[in-house]
Each structure stands twice: as C-alpha cells, then as structure tokens.
Amino acid sequence: MPSTDSFExxxxxxxxxxxxxxxxxxxxxAYVRAMLDAEAALTRAQAALGLAPATAAEAVTAAAAETxxxxxxxxxxxxxxxxxxxxxxxxxxxxxxxxxxxQAVAHVHRGATSQDILDTATMLVAAxxxxxxxxxxxxxxxxxxxxxxxxxxxxxxxRTLTQxxxxxxxxxxxxxxxxxxxxxxxxxxxxxxxxxxxxGGAAGTLAAFHAFxxxxxxxxxxxPGPDLGLRLLAGYAAETGLSEPTLPWxxxxxxxxxxxxxxxxxxxxxxxxxxxxxxxxxxxIGELGEGSGGGSSAMPHKANPVRATLIAAAARxxxxxxxxxxxxxxxxxxxxxxxxxxxxxxxxxALRLVGGAARDAAELAEGLRVHPHxxxxxLDATGGLVISxxxxxxLAALIDRGEARQALxxxxxxxxxxxxxxxxxxxxxxxxxxxLPQDRLRELTDPTRYAGSAGILVDRALRRTxxxxxxSDEASxxxxxxxPRTGRWP
Numbered sequence: 168m169p170s171t172d173s174f175e176x177x178x179x180x181x182x183x184x185x186x187x188x189x190x191x192x193x194x195x196x197a198y199v200r201a202m203l204d205a206e207a208a209l210t211r212a213q214a215a216l217g218l219a220p221a222t223a224a225e226a227v228t229a230a231a232a233e234t235x236x237x238x239x240x241x242x243x244x245x246x247x248x249x250x251x252x253x254x255x256x257x258x259x260x261x262x263x264x265x266x267x268x269x270q271a272v273a274h275v276h277r278g279a280t281s282q283d284i285l286d287t288a289t290m291l292v293a294a295x296x297x298x299x300x301x302x303x304x305x306x307x308x309x310x311x312x313x314x315x316x317x318x319x320x321x322x323x324x325x326r327t328l329t330q331x332x333x334x335x336x337x338x339x340x341x342x343x344x345x346x347x348x349x350x351x352x353x354x355x356x357x358x359x360x361x362x363x364x365x366x367g368g369a370a371g372t373l374a375a376f377h378a379f380x381x382x383x384x385x386x387x388x389x390x391p392g393p394d395l396g397l398r399l400l401a402g403y404a405a406e407t408g409l410s411e412p413t414l415p416w417x418x419x420x421x422x423x424x425x426x427x428x429x430x431x432x433x434x435x436x437x438x439x440x441x442x443x444x445x446x447x448x449x450x451x452i453g454e455l456g457e458g459s460g461g462g463s464s465a466m467p468h469k470a471n472p473v474r475a476t477l478i479a480a481a482a483r484x485x486x487x488x489x490x491x492x493x494x495x496x497x498x499x500x501x502x503x504x505x506x507x508x509x510x511x512x513x514x515x516x517a518l519r520l521v522g523g524a525a526r527d528a529a530e531l532a533e534g535l536r537v538h539p540h541x542x543x544x545x546l547d548a549t550g551g552l553v554i555s556x557x558x559x560x561x562l563a564a565l566i567d568r569g570e571a572r573q574a575l576x577x578x579x580x581x582x583x584x585x586x587x588x589x590x591x592x593x594x595x596x597x598x599x600x601x602x603l604p605q606d607r608l609r610e611l612t613d614p615t616r617y618a619g620s621a622g623i624l625v626d627r628a629l630r631r632t633x634x635x636x637x638x639s640d641e642a643s644x645x646x647x648x649x650x651p652r653t654g655r656w657p
Contacts, residue, residue, distance in 0.1 A: 190522070201288035210223055218376065237256065242256055279375075282367075283366050283367060294362050347437075354429040363412035370417075441475040454541045481521065551612035558593075
C-alpha cells in the first residue's frame with residue numbers, strides 16, 4: 168500500500184491541471200531538466216567561441232542528459248544552504264562530468280551565476296508549457312466559432328445586473344467568448360515568442376567570461392574585446408532556442424511580469440466563459456449544459472458543471488499570483504534578495520492553473536450542449552416586458568413621448584400584477600390601442616424580432632481567423648533550430 172506520509176504533491180487539491188501535459192511540464196523534474204539544458208547550452212556556446220574545448224561541451228551535454236541520476240528531493244534539501252537549487256545541481260553535474268572527462272570539469276557553469284541558470288530554465292519551462300496551452304486555446308476558439316455560426320440567430324435573453332434586459336443571440340454570446348480566447352492567445356503567443364535567455368554573470372556585466380578568456384589565452388590579445396560577452400550571449404540564446412535579450416535582466420523583470428500578466432488575462436478570459444456557463448446551466452435557467460457533467464457524493468440526480476467550476480477557480484487565483492510577479496519589478500541592486508526567490512512558486516502555479524483551465528475550456532466548448540427551447544421559454548418568462556425598449560421607441564414616434572412612457576409603465580405593471588401578456592395589457596391603454604393595430608402590437612412584443620445587429624456582429628467576429636495562432640507557430644522550436652530570436656526584453 169502506498170505511503171500516506173509522502174511529501175510529494177500529486178495534485179490532490181489542484182484537480183484542474185492534474186494529469187495534463189502542463190502538470191508534467193512544470194514539475195520539479197521538468198525544472199531540473201531545464202536547468203541541466205541551460206548548463207549544457209552555456210558550455211556549448213563557450214565552445215563555439217573557443218572559450219572551451221569541444222570535448223568539454225560534449226562531456227557536459229552528455230552528463231546533463233542523464234537526468235535520472237539527479238535526485239530532486241536531495242537537491243531541494245541541499246538548496247536550503249545556498250537559497251537556490253542551482254548550487255547543489257552544479258555540484259552533482261560536476262561530479263557526473265568528472266566521470267567522463269576530468270579536464271571538462273573546469274568548464275561546468277563557468278562564468279555564470281545561479282540566477283543565470285534558473286532564470287533561463289524558468290523561461291524554458293514557460294516556453295515548453297505554453298505550447299499545449301496555446302494548442303488548447305486554439306481548440307477552444309475553433310469550437311466557439313462553430314457554436315457562434317450555428318446559433319447566429321438563436322434568440323436568448325440578454326441579462327444586465329442579473330435581470331433580463333433586451334434580447335440578444337446565443338451566437339453573439341459565443342462570438343464574444345471566442346474573441347476573448349483569441350485575445351488571450353495573441354498575448355500568450357507574443358510573450359512565448361520573446362521569452363529570453365538570461366546571462367550576465369555575477370552582476371550583469373559578463374566580466375567573468377572576459378577574465379576566463381584572458382586567463383586561458385584563448386584570444387590573440389590579452390584583451391578579448393568588449394563584444395565577447397555579446398557574442399557569447401547571442402550564442403547562448405541560440406543554443407537554448409530562447410530570444411536574445413538586449414541586457415541581462417537579473418533585476419529588470421519585464422519578461423516575468425509580462426508573462427504573469429498574459430497568464431492572468433488568459434485566466435480571466437476563460438473565466439468569463441466559465442461564469443456564463445455556470446449561470447446559464449443553473450437548473451432554473453437550463454439554457455446550457457456541460458457535455459458530461461460531474462456527479463455528487465450525496466445527490467445522484469446532479470450533473471455538476473465541473474469544467475466550468477475548475478476554470479472559475481483558476482480565474483480567481485491567477486491574478487493574485489500575477490501581482491507577486493509584478494511586485495518583482497521593484498527589485499533592488501544588480502541582483503535582489505527575496506524578490507527573485509518570491510517569483511518561483513507563483514509563476515509555476517500560474518502556468519499550471521492556466522494550463523489546466525485551457526484544457527478544461529477546450530473540453531467544455533467542444534462538448535457544450537445548447538438548449539434553444541429553454542432560451543425561448545426564458546425569453547417569454549416576462550410576458551413581453553423584455554421588449555419594452557423597442558416599444559418605447561416606436562410609441563414615442565406615434566404619440567406624445569411622455570404619454571407613451573406613462574402608458575407603457577402602466578401596462579407593464581398590469582402585466583406583472585395580473586399575469587397577462589404585455590400586448591394584452593397594452594390593448595387596454597386607449598392611446599396605444601388606437602395608435603397600433605393588434606397585429607403590429609403582437610409583432611412589436613415578439614422578443615425574437617429584436618436582435619438588432621447581432622447576426623452581422625457575429626459574422627464580423629468570425630472573420631477574425633486567429634492568425635495570431637499561425638504567427639506563434641512560425642517561432643523556432645524551443646529545442647531545435649539553433650537560431651537566436653531577438654526579443655524585446657528588457
């Protein structure tokens with residue numbers, strides 16, 4: 168029987184991302200993998216400039232690939248002494264390299280600081296995590312486009328401040344959800360394409376790399392040239408597949424803040440979809456339903472909107488996590504104490520929550536059940552009162568505006584108090600009955616004939632093809648192309 172006192176977090180209290188690709192992409196093992204990738208890329212970049220032998224790059228890369236030999240829990244415990252996991256990982260990587268090539272040991276982590284490696288690893292984790300998130304947002308947008316087209320003219324009550332307002336269409340509502348999802352996709356795709364590598368050395372000057380170059384005599388002159396650091400930074404970014412930053416960003420935290428902001432926006436955009444589904448799937452409303460609702464431990468009849476619930480939970484958490492990341496912009500000096508450390512967990516949790524929400528949103532949108540008959544029943548629930556805006560405009564053109572308003576108010580009260588249809592109550596108003604034939608009055612109180620430009624708005628919204636998704640696909644593979652992408656940070 169499995170131990171019940173394990174320290175491992177298996178997602179018991181975070182079912183949203185549980186079992187998703189994002190959960191694995193943000194786990195401790197994934198961070199160790201990314202840190203090892205960053206270390207290997209650094210040695211390869213130095214070798215490409217003649218700052219390390221090719222054999223050293225081969226040895227470090229090979230040792231970094233043996234991820235099974237690095238004990239994540241042991242690294243976590245040893246990280247307490249130095250405040251970050253890079254320090255014990257470098258010790259273990261050095262030992263692994265020594266088994267292959269003792270001469271290569273001198274080139275492990277050479278010239279870098281711990282923050283260089285962990286920041287780069289964090290960007291690698293983020294880039295790898297955002298790939299399935301973007302794919303799920305694409306699925307969601309596609310499913311919502313189908314719903315919007317299918318229900319372009321399906322009437323539904325528009326609700327403002329919790330009450331029936333005027334009629335709209337379900338197609339327009341679905342088109343609005345899709346618009347937000349595409350907005351989120353654009354923001355995340357832009358952020359992902361510009362995620363930068365980090366390399367600055369102890370205080371962001373890259374000075375150690377110059378010093379090692381001079382000491383090793385790897386340049387024709389004792390002075391390796393002021394652009395050595397820039398050439399190394401470009402090569403390092405190319406090796407990682409991340410963007411090349413203009414400056415080291417140890418305390419210039421724009422990349423993390425922008426990532427946090429895009430994640431918060433995405434959570435909120437998906438949260439709008441979830442909020443509407445939760446409302447419209449209430450028993451007494453019944454206009455929507457999840458394709459496969461969740462059960463209840465006590466009430467067998469229930470089919471709870473579980474996916475919408477999990478998305479709503481994520482939407483309430485991510486903005487608070489993003490606020491921690493924004494606070495990191497006020498980091499002191501050239502490398503901060505505490506501000507950097509405070510980012511690690513909130514960023515990972517935000518990635519996880521958004522990843523889980525994106526998966527749930529795709530499944531929700533693809534399986535959403537629409538009940539047009541319930542939408543019509545609810546439109547009729549007020550007996551025509553939902554169309555009072557239209558009546559006020561038409562009557563004001565036929566009789567005195569003030570008189571029309573008073574007559575409409577009296578008829579509306581009578582309809583509510585006596586439980587009659589609004590057109591019937593209006594026929595008892597002499598001024599109105601004389602101004603409008605009965606057939607015209609019945610037409611004016613038909614809520615399905617007052618959707619304004621809803622259909623045309625749906626058509627226009629659906630012309631937005633989601634080109635942002637195509638642009639993100641053009642970015643070079645995070646593990647592949649070996650060509651630097653110039654970022655906009657910091």
